[in-house]
Amino acid sequence: MSKKVLFMVPYPFDKAPSQRLKFEQYYPYFEQNGFIIKHRAFISEAFWEVIYRKGHWFSKLRYTLAGYLKRITDLFRIRQYEVVYIHLWATPFGFPVYEWLVCLLARRVIYDIDDLVYLADSKSQVNKMVAGLKGRNKPVFLMKKADHVITCTPYLDNFVRKYNNRTTDISSTINTDTYRPKKEYDFREPLPVLGWSGSHSTSKYLHLLEPVFRQLKKEGVLFKLLVMGDAGFTIDGMEVEALPWKEEYETAVISRFDIGLYPLPDEQWVYGKSGLKALQYMAAGVPTIATAIGANFRIMEEGRTGFLARSADDWVRIIKQLLSSPTLRERTGTAAAEFVQQHFSVEANKDTYLSILQGNQESRNN
Numbered sequence: 001m002s003k004k005v006l007f008m009v010p011y012p013f014d015k016a017p018s019q020r021l022k023f024e025q026y027y028p029y030f031e032q033n034g035f036i037i038k039h040r041a042f043i044s045e046a047f048w049e050v051i052y053r054k055g056h057w058f059s060k061l062r063y064t065l066a067g068y069l070k071r072i073t074d075l076f077r078i079r080q081y082e083v084v085y086i087h088l089w090a091t092p093f094g095f096p097v098y099e100w101l102v103c104l105l106a107r108r109v110i111y112d113i114d115d116l117v118y119l120a121d122s123k124s125q126v127n128k129m130v131a132g133l134k135g136r137n138k139p140v141f142l143m144k145k146a147d148h149v150i151t152c153t154p155y156l157d158n159f160v161r162k163y164n165n166r167t168t169d170i171s172s173t174i175n176t177d178t179y180r181p182k183k184e185y186d187f188r189e190p191l192p193v194l195g196w197s198g199s200h201s202t203s204k205y206l207h208l209l210e211p212v213f214r215q216l217k218k219e220g221v222l223f224k225l226l227v228m229g230d231a232g233f234t235i236d237g238m239e240v241e242a243l244p245w246k247e248e249y250e251t252a253v254i255s256r257f258d259i260g261l262y263p264l265p266d267e268q269w270v271y272g273k274s275g276l277k278a279l280q281y282m283a284a285g286v287p288t289i290a291t292a293i294g295a296n297f298r299i300m301e302e303g304r305t306g307f308l309a310r311s312a313d314d315w316v317r318i319i320k321q322l323l324s325s326p327t328l329r330e331r332t333g334t335a336a337a338e339f340v341q342q343h344f345s346v347e348a349n350k351d352t353y354l355s356i357l358q359g360n361q362e363s364r365n366n
Contacts, residue, residue, distance in 0.1 A: 004036045005357065006081040008074065008090050008102070012041045012048050014247075018114040019087060021172045021276060022152070029350050030357060038081070040074060042067040042091065052201075067091075071098060078105045083357060086146075087112045089138050096141035103145040108359060111146035113139055113156065114172075116272035148356055153295040155271040168356055171295065172276040174283040176345040181285030181337035182255050185330040191224040191239065192323050195257030195286070197277055199245065203230035208263045212315040213238055221320060228253045254284045258329065259322050262290035263315075275299040279344050282306060282336035287329045289318050299344065305336040 007023070014020055027037050043051060047063035050056040071091055078084060084106040091098045103109055117139050143149055143163040150168055151157040157169040187193075196206050206227065213235065216223065224239040228250070233242040243253060254260070260281030264270045275295045281288040282305065290296040292308035300306035307322075309315045322329055342348060 002034050002036050003082040004038065004080055005030070005083045005085055006074070006078065007037065007039045007085045007087070008071075009039065009085075009087040010042050010089060010092070012043060012045050013039050015048055017172070017276060021174070022114065022170075023085070023087070023112060023150075023353065025173070025175055025346055026350055026353050029346075029354065033354055033358075035357065040070065042071065064092075075101060075105060078102065079107070081107070083108050083110060083359065085110045085112065085357075086142060088114060088117055089142075091138075096138045099138055099141050099145070103142075109142075109146045110148050110150065110356060110359075111142040112150040113143070113160065114152050114272070114274075116156065116159075116269055147359065150356065152274040153272055154298065155294060168352065170349055170352060171274040171299065171344055172279065173344050173346050173349050174279050174340055176283055176337075176341050176347065179251055179254075179280065179283035179340075181283070181334065183285075185258075185326045185333065187258060189224075189256070191222050193226045193256055193258045194223050194261055194319070195226045195228075195254065195259065195281070196261045197228040197245070197250070197254060197280065198230070200230045200232075203227065203233050205263050205265060206233070206261065207235070208265060209261065209315060210235055211312050212319070215312070215316050216319060219316075219320075221323065223319075223323070226253070226256060250280075251284065254280060254286060257281060257284075257286045259319060260286040260288040262288060262296070263309075264291040264293055264296075266291075266293060270294050278306065279340055282333075283340040283345075285333040285337040287322055287332040288336060289315065289322075300336075301339065304332070305339040306332065 009019055011019055013024060030037060044063060044066065050059050068091065084102060086109065090102055140163065143160050146164065148166045148168065149160050149164050150170055151160055152169065152171055154169060157167050160167050224241060227233040227240060227242045229245040231242050231244040234240055260278065262278040271294045273294060275290065278288050278290045278296065279299055288306045289309055290300065290306060292310045296308060300308060302308050307318045309318060
């Protein structure tokens, strides 16, 4: 007999990486195993088009009210579902009144938390005016009340276990049917390509490597930067090819990288990151260098499937080593792709997700 699952999520389907590269890519597998999926996003497709743009305040207010109206109607239907799966938050603002109602009415609640969304600081420069209104205590409330909590890093899992010991740590995962490892490790473009993929809001992390790039240039090392996700990205004096992110060419652009770069600052927020971008590079067979912090220690076997840099000197040294040796690039990239397939692929994690959805956990204590 089919079981109905309500995915109560912030974003439209196939838009946000925290959904697209976590549970959304498992929908077909859930359906194959007897579940009927209902995806209910607070943010509509039209809202998504303006939410991260400056201004548009009237439209944002109107779409927000529409989102709340959608959530109210969800309450009247919630008993139709065997499972309610909440990602990040059910409603964005205020106290967890709505979340209390969901937990009261739902038969079973799974809470999926990605990044340290309970922190008070906002990472969105565009919407800082409303950041103070966000319900920062909603995630902790849901951690406490959920039948099961899905986390994405050891740091986050340890935090959640202060409130609920029914947790499973599942990193963002890669569909290795789509991400295929590269076969060619000789340079295919006029200059070696150092690649980075992200978003406009995270491209500031790539600027952390400016001293590294300048030192490489000073030493006569030839390269260009290929940046995907911030079409306006520049660094004075550097050759940069900057592209907007588009799903239709994401994997093709990453496959052009000769070396993948994943720099991060030493901030608390980073400890909630699962290393998704590095995993994407690695799945494509791209030798990858990442800052030695947080979840990067578990997604790489240092020196075999990737490299962890602890200083600017490390970045310079490792980049030079990789650029000078196609054998090292091939050995590292091949091992990285195999490692992702074994541990961080959809295939490797699908049954873990399914077992949580099927649920043998104890009833929550309201």
